[in-house]
Amino acid sequence: MTDLVEHEARPAPPPAPPASLKSRHRSEAFARRLRARHAAERRFRLAGAAAVGLAALMLVLLLGSIVSKGYSAFWEARIRLEVTLDPAEVADRNYNALLRRALYAQFPQVTDRAGKRTLNDLLSSGAPYELEAMVVKDPAIVGTTRTLWVRADDEIDQLLKGHYRRDLPEAERGLSDAKVAAADALLASAALAQGFNTTLFTAGDSREPEQAGVGGAIVGSLLTLLVTMALSVPVGVAAAVYLEEFAPKTRWTDLIEVNINNLAAVPSIIFGLLGLAVFLGFFGMPRSAPLVGGLVMALMTLPVIIIASRVALKAVPPSIREAALGIGASPLQTVLHHVLPLAMPGILTGTIIGMARALGETAPLLMIGMVAFIVDVPHGLTDSATVLPVQIYMWADSPERAFTERTSAAILILLGFLILMNGLAVILRKMFERRW
Amino acid sequence: MATTIQTQLKLRPSGDRRADQRGDGAPANKMTARGVAVFYGAKQALKGIDLDIPENRVLALIGPSGCGKSTFLRCLNRMNDTIDGCRVEGRIALDGEDVYGKTIDAVQLRARVGMVFQKPNPFPKSIYDNIAYGPRIHGLASGRDELDEVVQTSLKRAGLWAEVKDRLREPGTSLSGGQQQRLCIARAIAVSPEVILMDEPCSALDPIATAHIEELIDELRANYTIVIVTHNMQQAARVSQRTAFFHLGEMVECDDTEDIFTNPRDERTQGYITGRYG
Ligand SMILES: Nc1ncnc2c1ncn2[C@@H]1O[C@H](COP(=O)(O)OP(=O)(O)O)[C@@H](O)[C@H]1O
Numbered sequence: 243m244t245d246l247v248e249h250e251a252r253p254a255p256p257p258a259p260p261a262s263l264k265s266r267h268r269s270e271a272f273a274r275r276l277r278a279r280h281a282a283e284r285r286f287r288l289a290g291a292a293a294v295g296l297a298a299l300m301l302v303l304l305l306g307s308i309v310s311k312g313y314s315a316f317w318e319a320r321i322r323l324e325v326t327l328d329p330a331e332v333a334d335r336n337y338n339a340l341l342r343r344a345l346y347a348q349f350p351q352v353t354d355r356a357g358k359r360t361l362n363d364l365l366s367s368g369a370p371y372e373l374e375a376m377v378v379k380d381p382a383i384v385g386t387t388r389t390l391w392v393r394a395d396d397e398i399d400q401l402l403k404g405h406y407r408r409d410l411p412e413a414e415r416g417l418s419d420a421k422v423a424a425a426d427a428l429l430a431s432a433a434l435a436q437g438f439n440t441t442l443f444t445a446g447d448s449r450e451p452e453q454a455g456v457g458g459a460i461v462g463s464l465l466t467l468l469v470t471m472a473l474s475v476p477v478g479v480a481a482a483v484y485l486e487e488f489a490p491k492t493r494w495t496d497l498i499e500v501n502i503n504n505l506a507a508v509p510s511i512i513f514g515l516l517g518l519a520v521f522l523g524f525f526g527m528p529r530s531a532p533l534v535g536g537l538v539m540a541l542m543t544l545p546v547i548i549i550a551s552r553v554a555l556k557a558v559p560p561s562i563r564e565a566a567l568g569i570g571a572s573p574l575q576t577v578l579h580h581v582l583p584l585a586m587p588g589i590l591t592g593t594i595i596g597m598a599r600a601l602g603e604t605a606p607l608l609m610i611g612m613v614a615f616i617v618d619v620p621h622g623l624t625d626s627a628t629v630l631p632v633q634i635y636m637w638a639d640s641p642e643r644a645f646t647e648r649t650s651a652a653i654l655i656l657l658g659f660l661i662l663m664n665g666l667a668v669i670l671r672k673m674f675e676r677r678w
Numbered sequence: 679m680a681t682t683i684q685t686q687l688k689l690r691p692s693g694d695r696r697a698d699q700r701g702d703g704a705p706a707n708k709m710t711a712r713g714v715a716v717f718y719g720a721k722q723a724l725k726g727i728d729l730d731i732p733e734n735r736v737l738a739l740i741g742p743s744g745c746g747k748s749t750f751l752r753c754l755n756r757m758n759d760t761i762d763g764c765r766v767e768g769r770i771a772l773d774g775e776d777v778y779g780k781t782i783d784a785v786q787l788r789a790r791v792g793m794v795f796q797k798p799n800p801f802p803k804s805i806y807d808n809i810a811y812g813p814r815i816h817g818l819a820s821g822r823d824e825l826d827e828v829v830q831t832s833l834k835r836a837g838l839w840a841e842v843k844d845r846l847r848e849p850g851t852s853l854s855g856g857q858q859q860r861l862c863i864a865r866a867i868a869v870s871p872e873v874i875l876m877d878e879p880c881s882a883l884d885p886i887a888t889a890h891i892e893e894l895i896d897e898l899r900a901n902y903t904i905v906i907v908t909h910n911m912q913q914a915a916r917v918s919q920r921t922a923f924f925h926l927g928e929m930v931e932c933d934d935t936e937d938i939f940t941n942p943r944d945e946r947t948q949g950y951i952t953g954r955y956g
């Protein structure tokens with residue numbers, strides 16, 4: 243009844259403000275406060291710009307240090323040899339002898355054993371396999387003499403890249419004078435040069451830096467991510483849709499929500515321990531396998547995807563749901579035809595961020611044995627494999643100089659993949675975004 | 679201002695064609711509500727509403743904000759089902775069949791009782807798809823041509839065809855507010871409902887768009903039963919034949935629109951009508 247009274251009794255118009263108040267906005271005190279307000283705003287902007295600048299500087303320093311250390315790993319030293327593919331030696335698979343003979347030919351003055359051993363060490367221990375692969379690929383070359391560029395040992399590679407100090411005495415330098423002299427001789431005759439390092443991208447791990455690559459780790463990472471995505475995306479999105487659109491809001495759903503949020507904050511190593519106990523211990527799955535890595539990562543990314551998807555679903559205006567329900571769409575049709583497509587950009591962004599996190603994750607994989615030294619590139623979900631960040635972790639532990647630069651190069655490759663994924667997130671978001 | 683309303687009442691085409699043809703003067707009730715009470719959690723929003731909704735007429739629901747008009751409207755097509763903690767008691771019947779009973783499915787009910795909302799809410803899809811969506815999910819049109827036909831007739835009935843016939847592929851959200859609301863009406867019509875519920879359909883529109891919609895409502899009356907919530911007394915007077923006044927969760931009185939505005943029985947109705955416009 244109260245509002246009826248209000249309707250009948252019209253309030254009297256408010257009294258006009260006193261004259262002294264009218265000049266208030268032009269007083270000296272007001273001007274002073276205004277100046278102070280502007281000054282505060284300027285200070286705030288300055289502080290903000292400084293914060294952004296600092297963050298950018300850190301990023302530049304970090305990236306700069308990685309790039310400057312790692313870029314040289316994309317090149318490798320190669321030695322030019324005139325190899326005569328003697329059929330008898332090929333038949334014995336004595337490729338090492340063929341290469342050495344060709345190298346000795348370039349140093350006719352070297353005849354003693356010590357000198358020859360120095361020369362032997364110039365070549366990568368993987369060079370014979372390179373030659374063998376060449377012969378297997380094209381048997382017609384047997385019996386001919388070919389000019390080949392074969393991979394040099396990592397010490398020569400590092401010398402060429404200036405990572406050994408020539409001015410130091412032999413003992414401190416870590417590389418013998420004889421090798422330096424031999425390398426210089428090769429350089430002088432243009433028989434030693436740098437080429438693009440494809441091994442880095444194709445090979446698996448190796449004890450010899452010049453034969454080591456992240457190829458195996460990249461394939462391992464992709465296989466692991468595949469398992470992660472195949473599991474966590476459908477389960478995560480379905481869980482989010484159910485919780486957001488269908489589940490009644492009860493104490494139980496509240497409890498589940500709290501637990502999902504907690505799960506997102508659980509340290510990743512715990513998921514590794516869980517994987518070790520459940521997947522390896524209880525189900526007896528193979529160690530070091532991308533399948534298990536993917537399962538563990540899926541558990542880890544699931545809460546991230548659920549949370550991101552729920553936020554995206556919440557952002558869809560309720561008027562769209564009402565519109566669909568109002569013309570007789572079933573709740574499921576409402577979600578599938580209208581709500582989910584509108585939430586897609588957000589869901590995809592969340593998913594890709596979750597995947598990117600999984601790609602960069604190391605700790606849980608250490609627990610399930612993906613930290614092993616694995617030379618072969620994995621071919622299946624149950625093959626032993628390692629992943630990029632673990633490969634970085636292992637190389638960072640190796641004493642050889644050549645591994646230091648490869649560590650940085652692997653970090654760059656990992657960053658490249660992360661940038662690729664985030665770029666993909668932006669593109670997908672743009673593609674699915676709809677205006678209204 | 680009461681005079682203005684009375685003038686408008688006189689200007690309005692009187693009576694209902696079908697009811698007149700039947701010769702008994704009083705149309706059948708399309709929907710009936712008996713003792714409808716609605717609770718949001720522990721809070722009671724409606725207290726025992728009894729109301730008849732006559733066929734092929736426009737029933738206007740008026741009353742101050744928060745008195746439960748929308749709540750009542752949303753009971754009629756069970757949109758309240760989607761609100762957590764909302765409980766409906768009493769009986770609401772559509773053609774004598776209990777809409778909260780076991781024989782009627784909420785999804786089917788909403789196809790028979792369509793709804794137009796306060797804020798125009800087209801799907802962020804093309805104009806064509808906005809209209810075609812309902813018929814598609816209900817299987818009301820077989821084949822492309824039939825669907826085109828449904829879209830065209832719906833848009834024509836909603837008085838929007840002339841304006842959009844060359845831009846059916848453009849997003850529905852690119853239309854003006856008034857056009858969007860007519861698009862929403864066309865979307866509701868496209869599923870061939872028997873009743874159309876409108877919750878303040880003009881409150882977000884300018885006067886010209888409002889006039890458009892009011893004309894439309896008057897035309898739609900021939901084929902549909904319409905319930906409209908409005909805050910605008912003149913609008914209620916212009917478009918409706920029956921008016922129900924709601925106050926604090928109760929239905930105070932329901933009568934022919936003419937009688938409500940010229941000769942209200944309850945003093946609360948009187949106060950509301952004159953308080954706003956007196
Ligand atoms: N979803 C809801 N949850 C809780 N209370 C609600 C909800 N919707 C409406 N109400 C309450 O029910 C009463 C009637 O609301 P409503 O039907 O929207 O009024 P009207 O449409 O007449 O302005 C109001 O007191 C309102 O606060």
Ligand SMILES: [Mg+2]
Binds near residue numbers: 747748749877
């Ligand atoms: Mg309302």
